[in-house]
Amino acid sequence: MSDWMATQSSPAGRRPRALSPLREHLRDTFWFAPTAAMVGVFVVWVGAEALDTAIVDALQRDRDYETLDELLRFAEDAKAVVSAVGSAMMTFIGVVFSISLVAVQMASGQFTPRVVRLFVRSRITKATFAVFLATFVLTLLVLTSFDTADDPRSVTTVPLVQSVLTLCMVGLSLLLFVLYVNATLRLMRISHVIARIASESFRVPASMPVPVGGREAVPVGGREAPGHGTETGWVPHDGRAGVLRDVHITRLVRVARKHGVVLRLIPRIGDFVVPGMPVLAVHGGPVPPRRALRYAISVGVERTYHQDLAFGLRQLADIALRALSPAINDPTTAVQALDRVVQFLAALSRRPLDAALHRDRAGAVRLVQPVPDWTELVDLGFTEARGCAVGSPQVCRRMLAGLDDLLLLAPPERREPLLRHRELLRQAVGLAAPTASDRDFALRPDRQGIG
Numbered sequence: 001m002s003d004w005m006a007t008q009s010s011p012a013g014r015r016p017r018a019l020s021p022l023r024e025h026l027r028d029t030f031w032f033a034p035t036a037a038m039v040g041v042f043v044v045w046v047g048a049e050a051l052d053t054a055i056v057d058a059l060q061r062d063r064d065y066e067t068l069d070e071l072l073r074f075a076e077d078a079k080a081v082v083s084a085v086g087s088a089m090m091t092f093i094g095v096v097f098s099i100s101l102v103a104v105q106m107a108s109g110q111f112t113p114r115v116v117r118l119f120v121r122s123r124i125t126k127a128t129f130a131v132f133l134a135t136f137v138l139t140l141l142v143l144t145s146f147d148t149a150d151d152p153r154s155v156t157t158v159p160l161v162q163s164v165l166t167l168c169m170v171g172l173s174l175l176l177f178v179l180y181v182n183a184t185l186r187l188m189r190i191s192h193v194i195a196r197i198a199s200e201s202f203r204v205p206a207s208m209p210v211p212v213g214g215r216e217a218v219p220v221g222g223r224e225a226p227g228h229g230t231e232t233g234w235v236p237h238d239g240r241a242g243v244l245r246d247v248h249i250t251r252l253v254r255v256a257r258k259h260g261v262v263l264r265l266i267p268r269i270g271d272f273v274v275p276g277m278p279v280l281a282v283h284g285g286p287v288p289p290r291r292a293l294r295y296a297i298s299v300g301v302e303r304t305y306h307q308d309l310a311f312g313l314r315q316l317a318d319i320a321l322r323a324l325s326p327a328i329n330d331p332t333t334a335v336q337a338l339d340r341v342v343q344f345l346a347a348l349s350r351r352p353l354d355a356a357l358h359r360d361r362a363g364a365v366r367l368v369q370p371v372p373d374w375t376e377l378v379d380l381g382f383t384e385a386r387g388c389a390v391g392s393p394q395v396c397r398r399m400l401a402g403l404d405d406l407l408l409l410a411p412p413e414r415r416e417p418l419l420r421h422r423e424l425l426r427q428a429v430g431l432a433a434p435t436a437s438d439r440d441f442a443l444r445p446d447r448q449g450i451g
Contacts, residue, residue: 024246024306025298027121030129037130038137041169045141048161052145056157068152071160078163079146085170086139092173093132096180100125103184110328111193112318117304118187118196128173128180135169142166190333194319198340200305201312205348208309208356208371233287234266235280237273242299244271244279246307249367251296252280253358256366258292261285264368269308273299310372313380316341324388324395331392334385335449338395341381342402348377349410374410378417386425390432393442394449399425401445 026032059068100119107115119125145159186192244267256263262283267273279297282288303311316337323333353374358367372380382399389395403422407415426443433439 024304028117028304030120030126033126033130034133037134041134041138042141044165045138045162048165049145049157049159051161052159053157055160056155060153065152068155068158071158072150072152072155074160075146075158075163078159079143082139082142082163082166085166086136086143089132089136089139089173092177093129093136096128096132096177099181099184103188106188107193110322111190112315112322114302114315114318115193115197117302118193118200122183122187124176124180124183128176131169131173131176135166135173138162138166138169190319191336194316194336194340197312197315197319198343201344202347204305204307204309204312205351207307209358231264231281231283232261232285233282234278235282235287235290235293237275237277237279237297237299238290239275239297239299241274242272242301243303244269244273245298245300245304247298247369248296249358249369252293253360253366255288255292255296257360257362257364259285259288261288262366262368265370268370268372270303270311307369310377310380313341313344313377316344317380317384320385320395321388324385324392331394331449334389334392334395335398338385338398338402341385342405345377345381345406346409348374349406349414353377374414375417378406378421382421386421386428389425390428393438396425396429396442397444397446398449400443401447404445405447 056068056071059065059071104116104119107119142159142162142165145157145162147155147157187196246269247265252263264281264283266278266281273279280293303314305311320334320337320341322328323330323337353371356369356371357365358369360366382403385395386399389399400422403418403425407418407422410418429442430439433442
């Protein structure tokens with residue numbers, strides 16, 4: 001919490017990095033890391049082969065045929081080892097792939113299908129696949145380097161450096177396999193999954209700009225934006241239909257500054273957009289040319305953490321709902337999800353919401369990005385869980401304790417939705433509890449639920 005308050009008190013927010021959307025999109029893919037590793041190992045192998053050839057040439061110039069003969073015997077032994085490593089790597093790859101599929105299937109069935117993204121974004125999983133594939137490719141390349149000649153005077157290369165490099169890759173593969181199994185087992189535990197969701201969610205408000213000089217409220221639904229001029233036009237979406245994943249903030253700010261306008265994002269990150277739908281409103285000047293805004297808006301098939309403030313709360317609410325369903329009936333998991341919901345809302349309790357204002361280098365607002373307001377976030381975190389929590393005293397007690405804690409942290413103007421949810425929960429428990437003692441027990445705030 002102290003780190004969060006320190007971020008809020010800074011005079012300006014962190015400037016968005018130009019490659020930030022591309023970096024996040026690559027994190028959501030599984031092909032990039034293995035492909036880059038295989039290309040990289042090919043480059044390393046070319047260098048190692050050149051070094052081996054240089055060593056042989058140097059020995060032949062010095063007529064050190066005795067050393068070359070020893071290297072040839074070493075190469076015969078190394079060839080058998082490299083061949084065995086190549087076969088073993090395919091087995092390891094199959095094992096890792098099978099473990100990943102089982103873990104993903106169990107997590108999506110037990111928690112929510114949206115947690116599959118955590119496995120896709122897992123660095124250790126990508127690194128393991130990448131190193132295993134790179135090791136397999138390296139063994140194939142090294143096998144092509146073995147010379148059929150057995151005369152030290154006519155041999156052209158001896159894969160000495162390549163064989164050592166292969167053994168190093170094998171050692172790295174074994175280490176990553178142990179780390180991968182440990183990380184996968186952690187991701188199959190609900191507490192770690194919820195913690196990862198919360199960690200990813202906190203990166204969104206941390207990257208949002210902090211208003212200069214206190215709160216800045218900007219209505220994002222009308223045609224007027226105070227201080228930014230009247231809406232003079234809008235830019236339609238001309239791509240495929242899908243979920244608005246993120247926008248290239250740096251590019252939009254640069255285009256708006258160049259044309260002397262203010263751009264306002266009409267849909268929120270996470271909204272579903274269709275071709276022809278207005279996505280950008282222009283204030284204070286002519287509409288920039290379409291080519292200047294190319295690739296500035298990214299649409300995909302599902303929501304991402306990158307700029308979506310509510311996506312983490314959505315997943316936590318889904319986990320709590322599934323845990324409270326009659327088929328699973330796991331109120332302790334629902335309590336763990338509510339712990340993180342309260343943590344996230346507590347961090348946002350005093351932060352300006354409704355809109356994020358992105359400025360150029362001169363400090364002028366160039367992009368207005370709508371974000372969920374406080375009431376929407378509170379409703380997202382509590383409404384559905386509250387509806388299913390009536391039959392679980394453990395969840396009711398934890399929710400009441402969380403609402404009480406948020407009432408202590410939130411400013412007076414943000415207490416209304418918290419009071420509303422607390423009162424609705426009290427009414428629902430009052431109607432469902434069979435006796436007064438059950439009702440009193442369920443309505444007693446407890447941060448652990450029932451211990």
